[in-house]
Amino acid sequence: MTYLDEDVQKDIITRLNRIEGQVRGVKKMIEEQTDCESILIQVASLRAGLGQVGRIVLDDHLRTCVMDCVNKGEGEKALAKLARALDRLLK
Template sequence: MIMENELLKDDPEITEDDCCTSDRKSHHSDKVKKNLVSRLNRIEGQIRGIKGLIERDTYCDDVITQIAATQSALNSVARILLEGHLRNCVVERIQEGDMEVLDEVLVTVQKLMKK
């Protein structure tokens, strides 16, 4: 099992401040969580499938097509999370007078748009 700190070391874009020290929690319903987990399970299968394609020397264009489909699926998960974040977490924090959340959202959107 990979420890969270090991993951942080591998990605210079992620710092401990970004994900590990926050006391905040998401507000997803059980239905939304189940949907997200189901999507992520399918994505996990797609990744394993791509690995298998590469191991079997599958034609590059076919592998790239599967990578594009997986990226699209991940983007869908991100959109669902972002929508819920805006409708719940961000609205709640603005109502509490915490306007710093707007800067946080802008940084998050920039990360999502980075390619």
């Protein structure tokens, strides 16, 4: 089965590990009553980090899985599925 490139998978896992640590950091900030502005900036940074993960997954997905389906003549189904995911991602 075609899937995301191995180095892309590794990159995403590294990013998600960092994001997971950052989420734990925000919990600690709340517990230590860190000023809310710093918390809001961390939340913004987390959202940006996740946006980047989404773009990386999507970009490689188009180049691997969708491309593979297209080459196998299953492009229509792959594009319909992609459209549903994009609709959610863009909301």
